[in-house]
Structure formats: structure tokens, C-alpha cells
Amino acid sequence: MSIDMAQFHQVFFEESFEGLDAMESGLLNLDMGDVDKEEINTIFRAAHSIKGGSGTFGFTSVSDFTHVMETLLDEMRDGRRQITQTALDVLLGSVDCLREMLTAIQEGDEVNESKVAEHKQALDKELNGESTEVPQIENIAQSIDTIESSKAANEGSSQAGWHIVFSPHAHLLKTGNDPVRMFRELKELGELTAIVDLQGVPGLYDLDPEDCHLSWDLKIEGDISREEIDDIFDWVEDDCDMAIQTLTNGVTTSQHPTNDVAPNQINSAANSEQPAESNDVKPEKISSVQAVNQSAKPKAEKKEAKPKGSSSIRVDTAKIDTLINMVGELVITQSMLSLVGEDFSPHKLEQLKNGITQLGRNTRELQESVMNIRMLPISFVFSRFPRLVHDLSTKLNKKIELKLSGENTEVDKTVVELISDPLVHLVRNSLDHGIEMPEDRVAAGKPETGTVNLNAYHRGGNIVIEVVDDGKGLNKEVLRAKAIEKGLIEEDAILTDKQTYELIFHAGFSTAEKLTDVSGRGVGMDVVRKNIQSLGGNIEIESELGKGSTIAIHLPLTLAILDGQSVAVGDETYIVPLVSIIETLNIDESMVNRVAGKGETFRLRDEYLPIVRMHEIFSVETAKATRLTEGLLVVVEGQGMRCGLFVDDLLGQQQVVIKSLEANYRRVEGISGATILGDGSVALILDIPGLVRLSNL
Amino acid sequence: MATILAVDDSASMRQMVTFTLKGAGFDVVDAVDGVDALNKAKANKFDLVVTDVNMPNKDGITLIKDLRALPDYKFIPMLMLTTESGTDKKMQGKAAGATGWIVKPFNPDQLLKTVKKVLG
Numbered sequence: 001m002s003i004d005m006a007q008f009h010q011v012f013f014e015e016s017f018e019g020l021d022a023m024e025s026g027l028l029n030l031d032m033g034d035v036d037k038e039e040i041n042t043i044f045r046a047a048h049s050i051k052g053g054s055g056t057f058g059f060t061s062v063s064d065f066t067h068v069m070e071t072l073l074d075e076m077r078d079g080r081r082q083i084t085q086t087a088l089d090v091l092l093g094s095v096d097c098l099r100e101m102l103t104a105i106q107e108g109d110e111v112n113e114s115k116v117a118e119h120k121q122a123l124d125k126e127l128n129g130e131s132t133e134v135p136q137i138e139n140i141a142q143s144i145d146t147i148e149s150s151k152a153a154n155e156g157s158s159q160a161g162w163h164i165v166f167s168p169h170a171h172l173l174k175t176g177n178d179p180v181r182m183f184r185e186l187k188e189l190g191e192l193t194a195i196v197d198l199q200g201v202p203g204l205y206d207l208d209p210e211d212c213h214l215s216w217d218l219k220i221e222g223d224i225s226r227e228e229i230d231d232i233f234d235w236v237e238d239d240c241d242m243a244i245q246t247l248t249n250g251v252t253t254s255q256h257p258t259n260d261v262a263p264n265q266i267n268s269a270a271n272s273e274q275p276a277e278s279n280d281v282k283p284e285k286i287s288s289v290q291a292v293n294q295s296a297k298p299k300a301e302k303k304e305a306k307p308k309g310s311s312s313i314r315v316d317t318a319k320i321d322t323l324i325n326m327v328g329e330l331v332i333t334q335s336m337l338s339l340v341g342e343d344f345s346p347h348k349l350e351q352l353k354n355g356i357t358q359l360g361r362n363t364r365e366l367q368e369s370v371m372n373i374r375m376l377p378i379s380f381v382f383s384r385f386p387r388l389v390h391d392l393s394t395k396l397n398k399k400i401e402l403k404l405s406g407e408n409t410e411v412d413k414t415v416v417e418l419i420s421d422p423l424v425h426l427v428r429n430s431l432d433h434g435i436e437m438p439e440d441r442v443a444a445g446k447p448e449t450g451t452v453n454l455n456a457y458h459r460g461g462n463i464v465i466e467v468v469d470d471g472k473g474l475n476k477e478v479l480r481a482k483a484i485e486k487g488l489i490e491e492d493a494i495l496t497d498k499q500t501y502e503l504i505f506h507a508g509f510s511t512a513e514k515l516t517d518v519s520g521r522g523v524g525m526d527v528v529r530k531n532i533q534s535l536g537g538n539i540e541i542e543s544e545l546g547k548g549s550t551i552a553i554h555l556p557l558t559l560a561i562l563d564g565q566s567v568a569v570g571d572e573t574y575i576v577p578l579v580s581i582i583e584t585l586n587i588d589e590s591m592v593n594r595v596a597g598k599g600e601t602f603r604l605r606d607e608y609l610p611i612v613r614m615h616e617i618f619s620v621e622t623a624k625a626t627r628l629t630e631g632l633l634v635v636v637e638g639q640g641m642r643c644g645l646f647v648d649d650l651l652g653q654q655q656v657v658i659k660s661l662e663a664n665y666r667r668v669e670g671i672s673g674a675t676i677l678g679d680g681s682v683a684l685i686l687d688i689p690g691l692v693r694l695s696n697l
Numbered sequence: 698m699a700t701i702l703a704v705d706d707s708a709s710m711r712q713m714v715t716f717t718l719k720g721a722g723f724d725v726v727d728a729v730d731g732v733d734a735l736n737k738a739k740a741n742k743f744d745l746v747v748t749d750v751n752m753p754n755k756d757g758i759t760l761i762k763d764l765r766a767l768p769d770y771k772f773i774p775m776l777m778l779t780t781e782s783g784t785d786k787k788m789q790g791k792a793a794g795a796t797g798w799i800v801k802p803f804n805p806d807q808l809l810k811t812v813k814k815v816l817g
Contacts, residue, residue: 003713003716003720003805005804007716008712008716012707012709014708015708042753045751048780049706049751051780052707052749052802174771174794175791175794176773176796177774177797184817235797239791
């Protein structure tokens with residue numbers, strides 16, 4: 001039977017990366033306090049699993065590498081080795097190296113051999129106190145094995161068969177071993193005669209039916225190697241007394257017993273021939289084995305490695321069960337409805353209505369549970385930060401403690417994938433620019449160790465992710481001066497606090513007096529904001545000079561479905577995301593100002609809102625309302641700015657499934673996507689921040 | 698056909714073992730660690746247990762020991778999947794009541810050969 005092992009590779013890579021994450025966080029926890037036995041065990045287990053899997057799936061370079069890590073960890077686990085900071089650093093470095101190796105193999109790239117060798121040398125050095133060539137020793141052992149077995153095979157080939165005396169210990173059956181199984185295997189090798197010895201069977205009263213009381217005298221004829229015989233009895237070696245002798249034409253000529261039957265003969269046989277011969281063969285053997293390994297390995301791995309395909313997702317079985325349950329109910333509703341439909345008569349109307357209500361409920365529940373499958377805990381993202389903070393604070397010579405909260409908050413899988421980089425940038429910024437040097441902190445009357453909190457929680461229909469630090473905070477004066485210097489604002493511009501902080505999102509804005517290699521060169525924050533906006537979210541900053549800053553990212557719960565308000569403009573229907581609507585009102589002409597060249601504004605309480613005439617922007621000729629008093633003004637907010645959308649009418653609220661316009665057509669300013677309505681027609685979903693931008697031009 | 702309990706905390710190994718054995722026509726139930734396996738073993742009667750050694754919650758050797766203590770599993774064959782470096786583990790496993798072992802890394806053919814050998 002041949003099985004394509006490649007089908008298991010994806011799962012292997014996923015669990016290996018998870019294992020590496022576990023090792024990393026475990027190693028980081030180890031240096032924070034006293035040594036936790038279970039923690040080392042977890043780290044060891046992860047290394048052990050990666051080694052086992054990589055060996056099985058043919059990634060020998062990975063299993064060789066992990067083997068050294070495993071040995072080191074094993075010694076730490078048993079208390080045979082002191083856990084030092086150097087050792088931890090070497091192990092952390094190896095985790096990174098292993099991650100790179102696995103990524104390279106997964107993507108079918110070349111493994112960076114020199115880097116691997118470097119890390120392996122560091123591991124060997126840590127393990128042995130100096131650099132040694134461990135693999136060579138293994139190879140020697142292997143080649144000796146090969147020689148021994150071929151020797152054994154040769155020895156056996158001249159024989160006519162074997163005579164075996166087999167006396168199992170009483171408990172043999174309780175190990176799940178069955179003598180019959182062994183005899184069956186022997187029979188496959190050659191002609192078998194078995195004579196049972198009943199002498200050991202006690203009287204009926206003394207007989208324990210669960211014990212084995214029999215022994216056997218076995219003769220097997222044929223050209224059979226000793227190794228084949230040993231293989232069969234391998235598992236029961238310690239559970240029996242056994243003597244194996246060679247047969248030549250049915251005559252016993254020499255003895256090769258095991259256990260307590262004449263052990264000296266075994267030794268003499270082994271001593272007399274094998275070592276001498278293996279010594280002679282050793283050098284060529286080793287070099288050829290190594291040469292084969294080196295030339296064959298990269299090719300073989302490359303062939304097996306697959307390009308990174310569609311990603312997979314690990315789902316709690318409870319979620320799947322719920323889903324199956326929902327589908328079951330849906331099927332029931334469907335059969336009920338088709339029964340009603342078979343011979344429909346008006347008096348069945350009530351039944352039909354019930355059925356449709358039920359269908360509606362089923363659909364909603366099904367939708368919810370399907371969405372639920374895409375949800376992953378934010379810990380997938382947070383888990384990389386302890387390492388990041390550990391490494392960076394060492395590099396910056398700062399003392400920083402990272403606190404995580406709300407790791408179990410679930411977010412859409414796409415969010416998990418895309419939020420990571422922006423978040424790394426924000427945390428790096430906090431560490432680099434936010435938290436002060438220990439001496440500065442003490443001078444400012446703060447604890448020496450700075451704190452960075454990463455929080456995640458639900459608020460309304462949103463997920464909020466916060467990066468909070470107790471560092472020096474943003475200096476408004478510095479920000480302002482910088483913005484004037486860069487020509488971003490006029491010298492006499494009046495800015496609110498919020499607007500001042502927003503300045504850091506401008507491309508090319510960097511307040512750090514000195515550029516470090518830790519955080520960026522002023523190209524970062526605008527990219528961060530763009531990334532978050534592409535996820536349908538926004539980012540806000542709060543800060544107090546000397547006390548610290550809070551950067552909050554607000555993200556929608558899911559990216560695939562949107563709560564929308566449909567509005568009519570002529571024959572067209574548009575969807576306005578419900579979250580961005582502030583209010584809707586009739587327009588009082590007296591509140592409208594027309595500014596030459598700048599369009600119309602509407603005075604809402606003390607604020608002037610630009611009016612966006614939807615029928616003009618989207619060139620809808622069938623619009624019913626062209627005079628402002630005839631339609632409605634939907635006040636919306638995006639990126640902290642507001643505007644009024646002028647529409648014919650409000651239609652209704654509904655959840656819509658977002659279909660990408662970019663993927664199917666092209667990007668259109670002011671439109672974020674499209675959806676299909678109940679009647680089959682297509683409605684465009686408005687991109688409010690985009691429209692606000694348009695209205696302010 | 699015989700029913701086999703396959704225990705491994707590694708998803709890829711579990712899949713490989715399950716897929717191989719199912720492909721050969723065995724009924725296979727899998728378990729993610731010793732605790733899961735013990736619960737499943739109590740709820741069903743298996744003809745063979747194939748278990749990894751290093752696992753969280755309950756390791757393979759303790760699992761074998763616990764299973765042997767159950768009347769239903771007194772004589773049932775139990776195989777452990779172990780790495781070649783694990784001579785100690787083999788001995789510990791034998792002491793706990795393991796029938797035998799399959800040395801990692803192994804390929805599906807080796808696994809099947811051993812399983813068929815044990816189940817006859």
C-alpha cells in the first residue's frame with residue numbers, strides 16, 4: 001500500500017509552528033522566575049513532536065537539528081543540566097532557526113545551510129562544552145549496525161534452519177503478547193515444527209488461567225537469518241527464557257542462546273569477529289554515508305515541499321457540531337415547506353408563514369454559526385509579543401513588562417492575519433519612543449520598569465485592541481512644531497488635541513530626534529492606519545504628557561457581513577454601513593449655506609456639514625429628489641469627520657454579505673463593495689471615509 | 698474487522714496513523730492524549746491500542762499502565778510509538794504492560810506490517 005505522505009505535510013507544518021510558538025513562550029517564561037518543571041516539559045514535548053514528525057515525513061535536516069535541541073532540553077528536564085541564560089538564548093535562537101528551516105521547506109525554498117550549521121554548532125557547544133561533531137559519532141554507530149546486521153545475515157544464510165527453545169514467563173499474556181502470533185510469523189519464514197512442553201502446567205487448583213504455563217521446542221527449516229528470528233522475539237526478550245541454536249541438515253551445531261542460557265558464548269562470538277571487521281570498513285563507510293546524505297537531502301526535500309497553498313483553519317469540534325445541528329434543522333424546514341407546496345391551498349397559508357419564519361430563523365442561526373467558525377482568539381496575534389518585548393527591551397537597555405488581557409477575544413481570521421504587522425509597529429513605537437530609559441523614569445518619580453499593556457475587548461459591534469504604555473506620552477508642542485516645519489499645517493492653525501495627535505499618521509512624519517533601527521523612519525504610522533482602514537477599522541490616540549499613551553484600534557467583528565441601512569437614490573439602492581450613521585433628518589433650507597466653489601453646507605447645531613448629493617456624485621438621472629427639501633439628509637461620520645448624504649429615501653436595515661468590487665471590477669472611490677439584495681439586484685456599499693474625503697475636496 | 702485506538706498529541710502523526718489504518722480496512726478511533734484515550738477506551742472495546750509516549754495530560758506509558766488495570770484490556774495488545782533513542786522508554790513501557798513498540802520515524806508500510814502482525 002502506498003500512501004502519499006505529502007497530504008499530511010500541511011498539518012505537520014501548522015502544528016510545528018504552533019509547537020515553536022509554545023517553545024518560545026515557554027523559554028521566555030523560564031527566565032522570568034524560578035524553574036517550572038511543567039514548563040520545561042512542555043518545551044521538551046514540542047521539540048520531541050517536531051523531531052518525530054519531521055523524521056516520519058522525511059525532513060531529516062529538521063529532525064537532526066531538533067535532536068540536538070531535544071537532548072539539551074532532556075538534560076535540563078532531568079535536572080542534569082543547569083538552566084543558564086546563555087543556554088536559553090541559544091535555544092531561542094534555535095527556535096528561530098528551526099522556524100526559518102520549516103518555512104523554507106514549506107515554501108520549497110533552499111534551507112540556509114550555513115545558518116543552520118552555525119546554530120547547530122552553538123547547540124553542540126552548549127551541550128558538550130565545546131564544538132564536536134556529534135553526527136559523525138552517530139554515523140559510526142549506524143555503520144557498525146549495518147555491518148553487524150549484514151554479518152548476521154551472512155552467518156544465517158549458510159544454515160539449514162534454527163532450533164528454538166522458548167519458555168515464556170508466566171505473565172507474558174498480560175503484556176498482550178501471544179505465542180501463537182510469534183509461531184505464525186515463524187511459519188512464514190520456513191517449515192515449522194512445534195512441540196509443546198506441558199511439564200510446567202500446575203494442578204487444577206493451583207492453575208491461574210491468566211498465566212502462561214507452557215513452553216515450546218521449535219524447529220524451523222529454511223534459509224533464515226538470525227536477525228529475522230530475533231525480530232520476531234524482540235518484544236518478549238525480557239519476558240521469556242530462550243535458547244536459539246542453528247540447525248544444519250536437522251543437526252544442532254552451535255549455540256546462540258539469549259538470557260541466562262550460556263551467555264559467554266554470545267560474547268565470544270561477538271568479540272571474535274565483528275569489531276575487527278567493522279574497524280576496517282569504518283572510514284569509507286562513514287564518508288560515503290555522509291556524501292549520500294549531503295547530496296540527497298536538499299533535493300528530496302525540495303521535491304516534497306509544496307508551495308504555500310490555501311490556508312487552513314483549526315476549528316473547535318463543538319462549533320462544527322452546532323453547524324451540523326443547524327443544517328439538520330434546515331433540512332427539516334425544507335421538507336416541511338415542500339410538503340406544504342405539494343398541493344397548496346389557501347387554508348395552508350398559516351402553515352406556509354410558519355415555515356418561512358422558521359426558515360428565516362434557521363438561516364440566521366446558520367449564518368451566525370458559519371461566521372463563528374472563522375473566529376479565532378486574538379491570542380494568535382498576542383502570543384508573539386512576549387518575545388518581541390523581551391528582545392527589544394534588551395536591545396534598548398530598558399526595563400519593560402508586557403501585560404496581556406483579553407487574549408480569548410475572538411476576531412475574524414482575516415483580522416488575525418492582517419492586524420499583526422500594524423500591532424507590531426505600534427508596540428515597537430511604544431517601546432522605543434514611549435517608555436523612557438530606567439534612570440529617566442526614576443528621575444520622573446515613576447517605577448523603573450515601564451509597562452506596556454495589550455488589551456482586547458468587545459465594545460458594541462466592534463473589537464477594540466489597545467496598546468497602552470506608561471511612558472512619556474506625546475508632546476503636543478513638539479508635534480505641532482514638527483508639523484509646521486514639515487509644512488503639514490499652517491503656523492497659525494488651530495488644532496484640537498485629537499487633530500494634533502492625528503499628525504503622526506501623516507506620511508513622512510517622525511518625531512524621534514534620532515532614528516533607531518527599532519522603529520521606523522516615519523513611513524510607518526501612515527501605513528499602519530491604511531492597513532487598519534482596509535480592515536474597515538479606525539485608530540485613535542489618547543495621550544497625557546509624562547503619563548503615557550493609549551492607542552486604540554477599533555475593528556468590525558467580521559469582515560464578511562455588514563449591518564447596513566439601504567437608501568434609495570432614484571432607481572438605485574445604496575447601502576450605508578449602520579455604524580457610521582449618526583442621524584437622519586429632513587432638511588430645513590434656511591440652514592443650508594452655499595459657498596462659492598466649495599459646494600453646500602448644512603448647519604447642524606453648531607457644526608457645518610458638507611452636503612454630498614448622492615445623485616450627482618453617482619450620476620443617477622432618475623433621482624426623485626433634486627431639491628434639498630424633497631429628500632433626506634443622512635449624517636455620517638468617518639475618520640473623525642462628518643458629512644451629510646443627500647438621498648431620496650430610507651428603505652430598511654438589513655445584514656448584507658460583502659462582495660469585493662475590486663476583485664470583480666476595479667476600485668471605485670467612495671464605494672467599498674457590493675452586495676446582492678433579496679430581489680437579486682446589486683447594491684453598492686458606500687465607503688464613508690472615502691465619501692467624506694470626496695466631500696472635503 | 699478489528700477496532701484500533703490511535704493516540705497521539707501530534708495532529709499530523711494522528712492523521713497519518715489513522716489514515717493508514719483506515720485505508721487497510723480497520724476501524725480507527727483517535728485520541729489526543731492519555732486522558733482522552735482512557736475515556737474512549739472505557740466507552741468502547743478496542744482490539745489494539747497504538748499510542749505515542751510523550752504526551753501532555755497523561756503520557757503513553759501511564760496510559761498503558763492504566764489500561765492494563767481495566768478488565769477489558771488485560772490481554773489486549775498495546776503498541777507504543779517511540780524514538781530510537783528511547784531504550785529506557787521501551788523498558789518503562791514493557792514494565793507498564795506494553796506489548797511492543799514501533800520505532801519512530803516509521804512509514805505507513807512498517808506501521809501496517811506491525812499492526813497486522815499483532816492482530817493476526
